[in-house]
Amino acid sequence: xxxxxxxxxxxxxxxxxxxxxxxxxxxxxxxxxxxxxxxxxxxxxxxxxxxxxxxxxxxxxxxxxxxxxxxxxxxxxxxxxxxxxxxxxxxxxxxxxxxxxxxxxxxxxxxxxxxxxxxxxxxxxxxxxxxxxxxxxxxxxxxxxxxxxxxxxxx
Amino acid sequence: xxxxxxxxxxxxxxxxxxxxxxxxxxxxxxxxxxxxxxxxxxxxxxxxxxxxxxxxxxxxxxxxxxxxxxxxxxxxxxxxxxxxxxxxxxxxxxxxxxxxxxxxxxxxxxxxxxxxxxxxxxxxxxxxxxxxxxxxxxxxxxxxxxxxxxxxxxxxxxxxxxxxxxxxxxxxxxxxxxxxxxxxxxxxxxxxxxxxxxxxxxxxxxxxxxxxxxxxxxxx
Numbered sequence: 499x500x501x502x503x504x505x506x507x508x509x510x511x512x513x514x515x516x517x518x519x520x521x522x523x524x525x526x527x528x529x530x531x532x533x534x535x536x537x538x539x540x541x542x543x544x545x546x547x548x549x550x551x552x553x554x555x556x557x558x559x560x561x562x563x564x565x566x567x568x569x570x571x572x573x574x575x576x577x578x579x580x581x582x583x584x585x586x587x588x589x590x591x592x593x594x595x596x597x598x599x600x601x602x603x604x605x606x607x608x609x610x611x612x613x614x615x616x617x618x619x620x621x622x623x624x625x626x627x628x629x630x631x632x633x634x635x636x637x638x639x640x641x642x643x644x645x646x647x648x649x650x651x652x653x
Numbered sequence: 654x655x656x657x658x659x660x661x662x663x664x665x666x667x668x669x670x671x672x673x674x675x676x677x678x679x680x681x682x683x684x685x686x687x688x689x690x691x692x693x694x695x696x697x698x699x700x701x702x703x704x705x706x707x708x709x710x711x712x713x714x715x716x717x718x719x720x721x722x723x724x725x726x727x728x729x730x731x732x733x734x735x736x737x738x739x740x741x742x743x744x745x746x747x748x749x750x751x752x753x754x755x756x757x758x759x760x761x762x763x764x765x766x767x768x769x770x771x772x773x774x775x776x777x778x779x780x781x782x783x784x785x786x787x788x789x790x791x792x793x794x795x796x797x798x799x800x801x802x803x804x805x806x807x808x809x810x811x812x813x814x815x816x817x818x819x820x821x822x823x824x825x826x827x828x829x830x831x832x833x834x835x836x837x838x839x840x841x842x843x844x845x846x847x848x849x850x851x852x853x854x855x856x857x858x859x860x861x862x863x864x865x866x867x868x869x870x871x872x873x
Contacts, residue, residue: 508694508728508729509723510694511723512664516856517859517860517863517867519865519869520860520865520867520869521869521871521872537872537873538873550739550772550773550775551771551772551775552732553726553732554736555733558726558727558729558732559729562724562728564724565724567872570856570867571852571857572848573849578760578765579760579762579848579852584868584869584870585870585873603774604775606771607768607771607772610767610771611768614725614764615724
């Protein structure tokens with residue numbers, strides 16, 4: 499799914515999806531088509547150029563709307579409080595980040611963010627792939643294959 | 654000294670973000686510091702307003718970001734503005750300018766604000782702004798948009814940390830170790846299982862009051 503082709507508004511933090519109409523986002527835009535896909539597919543892959551080590555704005559606009567996919571209650575996971583997921587999916591999570599050029603700090607930030615995303619969506623397996631846009635195509639391919647074959651157990 | 658503050662909450666004016674900002678503003682006014690505030694979600698879509706921010710930044714000395722955590726990082730409108738500033742400026746634009754960040758969320762653990770603070774730092778480094786440090790606070794929904802002083806003991810250490818931050822900004826120094834120490838003391842060491850029970854009771858009673866099924870699955 500190419501997000502820049504979608505009509506998506508930013509999360510207004512209204513809390514409607516929390517205890518007003520649990521699980522339902524009040525904003526009527528293309529997220530209403532994306533939410534059912536998110537909850538029915540077991541493997542979520544984010545692919546994004548890195549913005550300062552995080553997801554770029556196009557992807558972040560979607561990620562900010564994920565409150566509707568979690569319960570407004572809390573559970574303890576890995577010694578931290580989290581909102582439990584409202585749905586069973588995703589079982590697996592992968593984040594692929596593209597850097598303009600080598601940047602160790604941004605790479606580490608992306609790995610951290612990817613892991614946090616995997617924990618908060620309660621994926622059982624996850625991996626992170628980061629490459630530079632000018633990197634050799636064979637190396638990029640190998641990194642992605644490794645990302646699929648060596649997923650970290652999250653539970 | 655001229656400070657530009659970028660507030661990233663998308664919820665409006667009665668937020669913990671604004672409460673923290675207002676607390677700092679009081680400090681700054683007393684020291685004759687000019688501060689101009691922008692709410693990211695009000696300006697990110699409007700080309701004229703973005704340009705106005707850029708022009709204000711040109712004449713400023715300091716950029717202060719005050720943001721909640723949305724799903725482990727900064728809210729979308731703030732990311733849009735950061736990308737815009739990165740695209741519209743050269744390192745010479747940021748020469749001698751400094752930056753700090755205040756990041757907050759409901760979750761008690763620091764790790765749940767770490768990525769947001771790292772993104773702020775990476776932004777500063779990439780653009781050539783002098784990164785002066787950032788602090789994070791948990792449990793901030795309790796503030797509920799009220800002045801920090803009205804939250805009593807709960808914001809005692811937060812206020813001390815922000816006081817220190819204010820002193821560091823005025824002195825043109827990096828965020829002091831005292832500020833980090835006070836921020837660490839901010840969240841009371843309540844066992845997580847007690848917090849969990851308290852917050853779940855609140856959500857469940859709110860759902861009962863609204864007559865809704867908390868566990869609904871409308872998108873399946």
